Amino acid sequence: MNFMHESQTVAAGKMNDTTWKEVIRSRQSFFSLNLPEIWAYRDLMLMLVRRDFLAIYKQTILGPLWFFIHPAIATMVYMMVFSRAAGMSTGDLPPVVFYLSGLVLWGYFSECVLRTSNSFRDSAPLLSKVYFPRLIIPFSIVFTNLIKLGIQLLLLCCVILYYVFIRKDAGIKVGMGLFWVPFCIVIIGILGLGAGLIVASVTTKYKDLSHLVSFVVQLMMFASPVILDSSKPISGLLGLLVQFNPVSGIIDLFRFAVTGHGVVNPGLITYDTVFALCLLALGLLIFNKVQRNFIDVI
Amino acid sequence: MEMIRVDKISKKYRLGEIHSGTLSEDLVQWFSRRKARRDQLTSPDESGGKWCWPLKEVSFSVNKGEVFGIVGKNGAGKSTLLKILSKITTPSSGNIYLNGKLASLLEVGTGFHPDLSGRENIFLNGALLGMRKQEIKDRFDEIVDFSGVNGFLDTPVKRYSSGMFVRLAFAVAAHLESDILIVDEVLAVGDYEFQQKCMGKMQDVANNKGRTVLFVSHNSAAVQRLCTRAMLLSNGSVKLTGSPAEVLEVYQVNHADKTDGLRDILDDDKSAYFLRWVLISQAGAGAFTARSGERVAIRASLNVRRRLSGAVLHCMVRDLNGNSLVYVRSNDDSQVPLTLEVGTHEVEFGFSLPVRHGEYGVELAVSEPDSLIDHWESSTRLKVVDKEFRDHHALEGLLSVETTFRIV
Numbered sequence A: 001m002n003f004m005h006e007s008q009t010v011a012a013g014k015m016n017d018t019t020w021k022e023v024i025r026s027r028q029s030f031f032s033l034n035l036p037e038i039w040a041y042r043d044l045m046l047m048l049v050r051r052d053f054l055a056i057y058k059q060t061i062l063g064p065l066w067f068f069i070h071p072a073i074a075t076m077v078y079m080m081v082f083s084r085a086a087g088m089s090t091g092d093l094p095p096v097v098f099y100l101s102g103l104v105l106w107g108y109f110s111e112c113v114l115r116t117s118n119s120f121r122d123s124a125p126l127l128s129k130v131y132f133p134r135l136i137i138p139f140s141i142v143f144t145n146l147i148k149l150g151i152q153l154l155l156l157c158c159v160i161l162y163y164v165f166i167r168k169d170a171g172i173k174v175g176m177g178l179f180w181v182p183f184c185i186v187i188i189g190i191l192g193l194g195a196g197l198i199v200a201s202v203t204t205k206y207k208d209l210s211h212l213v214s215f216v217v218q219l220m221m222f223a224s225p226v227i228l229d230s231s232k233p234i235s236g237l238l239g240l241l242v243q244f245n246p247v248s249g250i251i252d253l254f255r256f257a258v259t260g261h262g263v264v265n266p267g268l269i270t271y272d273t274v275f276a277l278c279l280l281a282l283g284l285l286i287f288n289k290v291q292r293n294f295i296d297v298i
Numbered sequence B: 001m002e003m004i005r006v007d008k009i010s011k012k013y014r015l016g017e018i019h020s021g022t023l024s025e026d027l028v029q030w031f032s033r034r035k036a037r038r039d040q041l042t043s044p045d046e047s048g049g050k051w052c053w054p055l056k057e058v059s060f061s062v063n064k065g066e067v068f069g070i071v072g073k074n075g076a077g078k079s080t081l082l083k084i085l086s087k088i089t090t091p092s093s094g095n096i097y098l099n100g101k102l103a104s105l106l107e108v109g110t111g112f113h114p115d116l117s118g119r120e121n122i123f124l125n126g127a128l129l130g131m132r133k134q135e136i137k138d139r140f141d142e143i144v145d146f147s148g149v150n151g152f153l154d155t156p157v158k159r160y161s162s163g164m165f166v167r168l169a170f171a172v173a174a175h176l177e178s179d180i181l182i183v184d185e186v187l188a189v190g191d192y193e194f195q196q197k198c199m200g201k202m203q204d205v206a207n208n209k210g211r212t213v214l215f216v217s218h219n220s221a222a223v224q225r226l227c228t229r230a231m232l233l234s235n236g237s238v239k240l241t242g243s244p245a246e247v248l249e250v251y252q253v254n255h256a257d258k259t260d261g262l263r264d265i266l267d268d269d270k271s272a273y274f275l276r277w278v279l280i281s282q283a284g285a286g287a288f289t290a291r292s293g294e295r296v297a298i299r300a301s302l303n304v305r306r307r308l309s310g311a312v313l314h315c316m317v318r319d320l321n322g323n324s325l326v327y328v329r330s331n332d333d334s335q336v337p338l339t340l341e342v343g344t345h346e347v348e349f350g351f352s353l354p355v356r357h358g359e360y361g362v363e364l365a366v367s368e369p370d371s372l373i374d375h376w377e378s379s380t381r382l383k384v385v386d387k388e389f390r391d392h393h394a395l396e397g398l399l400s401v402e403t404t405f406r407i408v
Helices: A002-019 A035-040 A042-057 A063-085 A095-117 A136-165 A176-205 A209-222 A236-244 A248-259 A266-291 B023-038 B078-085 B118-128 B133-147 B162-174 B192-207 B220-226 B244-254
Strands: A022-025 B002-014 B051-063 B067-072 B093-098 B102-105 B180-184 B212-216 B229-234 B237-242 B272-281 B284-287 B289-291 B295-304 B308-318 B324-329 B338-340 B343-352 B358-368 B371-377 B382-385
Touching: A035 A042, A042 A063, A042 A136, A042 B118, A042 B133, A063 A095, A063 A136, A095 A136, A095 A176, A095 A209, A095 A248, A136 A176, A136 A248, A176 A209, A176 A248, A176 A266, A248 A266, B002 B078, B002 B212, B051 B078, B051 B093, B051 B212, B051 B229, B051 B237, B067 B078, B067 B192, B067 B220, B067 B244, B078 B102, B078 B180, B078 B212, B102 B162, B118 B133, B118 B162, B133 B162, B162 B192, B180 B192, B192 B212, B192 B220, B212 B220, B220 B244, B229 B244, B237 B244, B272 B289, B272 B358, B272 B371, B295 B308, B295 B358, B308 B343, B324 B343
Parallel strands: B067 B212, B067 B229, B102 B180, B180 B212, B289 B382
Antiparallel strands: A022 B093, B002 B051, B002 B093, B229 B237, B272 B284, B272 B295, B295 B343, B308 B324, B308 B338, B308 B358, B358 B371, B358 B382
């Protein structure tokens, strides 16, 4: 009697299975990426972006001016150290334009990687208390940085306009190349997000990796056209590193797009694009795998 | 209508040094595990050490409009269950079926940013709990009214009193439009008046709006008043489901540590397991108190479900810091292997305990030459009465033995 009753419940449960609105399972396919759910939480993403902006500059004097100050100071330092002291070439471009154009885009990349890679740990208190699609956090970081980049592009714009209209001897031309700018930003964003997601997933278990990452990202800059002039052949190991560096082609393209000077290497750009897309796909997969249980590990 | 069905949910963690947190140590571990697998010494699952089960095969179901209370001691698995239900972590096995949108309030003020104003935090918090911006706008006035922080909407919440903070946080969550609401212990904060208001709101939510509430609390009075049904969790499994009065009675009786030497959770799948133990001392059998230094014995009942040959029985007494004080094995003084037939056996471990006044833990285990069959850490404490009744002091030493001093 008892046994019969039991088997009936089981059967009913199976029948009902399709009518449930949501099922939490112990196992989930490796490739399941719930995009509609992420879309449903889009307001949260905007809210997080808003929070990051509002919170950073509350109780500061200069407020959003800091967005300009960072790249401006970095550019000045690089001009002094690399261009003046070390005498490194900046191609046909004035050092200001050369470094600022590289640094603005590079800053976007490195911020995306570093902030994303710490996103699990930084928001652990939040993540252990409330559920929302975890990908919202890295996405919001990329968007926050995109806005920062937008503001910094204004600074770059001013400098370039100065050279176009006042210092015409520098020979900076702005033209149809500008259409490449959004492409560069998107690829760099994808690259940063992908790398950040992978690092974020791995650092939940192995915290020592986060030290390594900030170090590697810094080194990557020194083996990239941010510092080096790619119109001159770079020999040896460094040259090889620059070739392999997945930001090289894009930074050159960006510099060409905003100044009309520099090298455009279609091979490198294709390599960067493919690399970025693969990295993002891999990052999404790993992140998706880790996010379900990371709160047990962190 | 059934809103939640939890079907045999288990959660397990690995005990011990599994994730050292650094890559190099993990790699070393991985290699040794691989080697072990190649040598076929152990199966991959068992090689990693002990498992701990915060939840074991928990099943229950909740219908629409019910306020379902979950009670249990600390460590009974309540928080783990809530975390799984609210998708913060996933079950190791089993499924959960939900018939509607679920929102959980595991902590008040989750995601509140201290530098942002009350208004900004309402939107941020609402979005975190899964509300769309428009929904929050529609309910904004209601939320502000309920929280009673009208005059401070544009003040950063770090300037709020803790009461205001909690009120605002609860207000946002209470106005969530979800079919199932999970509430954990939030009523423990805030002043009495606000607590009453929250309880009223929760009752209202369940009765009038037909929403389902899962309520987890230590507060028996609140469970009694709010809930229509309740469940008692103990050591990760469901002990009882029923009316709040019924469940609370059992909960309150079992709240204290067990003192009867009985085992409360049994694993039916083990081929042998201990059922209970008693202490045999001069005070008589059945008590759990020994005088320090006297000759005592732990008598344990062991249920054997298949014939065991070469079995070893173990008994260990530990102090509350985990130091092993006494360890008795069935093969200590005989080399003849022990053979146990199917059935219940009474066994006795004799020893003396010349230790200080206090409580001590008892562990019993049975093993075969190549595997551990059962290991039971009893929740019943062995009490030792010391002759001198001195204050227990860290400097005093573990042993209570005769000591002398003289100048030679």
